[in-house]
Amino acid sequence: MRSKQDFVLTDRNGKQVPQKVGLAPIQRDGFEYEMTVVLDIEQDRHLATVSKDRTRLFSDSTPEPITEQTGCQLVEWLEAGANLITIDERNRLLALLDDAELSSIKFCEKYGLSHVSELPQDTLNEAMDAIAEFRRKKQAMHASPSEPVNLTQIEQKEAA
Known part of the structure; x- marks a missing residue:
């Protein structure tokens, strides 16, 4: 100052x-x-x-x-932080959210973030897998709209 x-x-x-x-x-x-x-x-x-x-x-x-x-305490605190996702990974994640018609705001709420770019690197694969799973279930629901889809049954069939 x-x-x-x-x-x-x-x-x-x-x-x-x-x-x-x-x-x-x-x-x-x-x-x-x-x-x-x-x-x-x-x-x-x-x-x-x-x-x-x-x-x-x-x-x-x-x-x-x-x-x-x-100064040493501040440096130690700074270096102890988690690595965040890269810009390319953020863009890929935003594209996945968009393709799955998911809100980035709700995604951030779920992971306790104020912005998608704050996602820790070690959580990226888990998040992308969850989005892909959601998208797959959503597609399964829309595959046969005349029949009600039970997501639990789909999960049980996949586990077998």
Whole structure:
């Protein structure tokens, strides 16, 4: 975040005199919503107070000094994350959802995602298999519309 020197006018001997009062932070409104961690740093004591922390690495209220250990904790947290699907895999998954006439929103709800691109790499095959299975069952239901289709019977026949 940028900062600029902040001044106030004080009265000395009947005259207005500018007095430095520290640094005023400058940032775009809502900027902190884009961040995972936001630490407010006291310029004089070099202590950080947590204003936002989705990592659960920092205590909420106690100001703490930022050390090399703080940086190591953040790096460890960053490297511990799951690998996400690639752009090509995302596009293939979206095409499968579209072909199966499934909503990507409902897909995301099922997997606890805010967007399809957040799907972990190790879940991709499971998700694609589930979509293919849904599509196959849907096609079986539409194959003979005059007869009611029992999905349990279809699954039992396949298992045999």
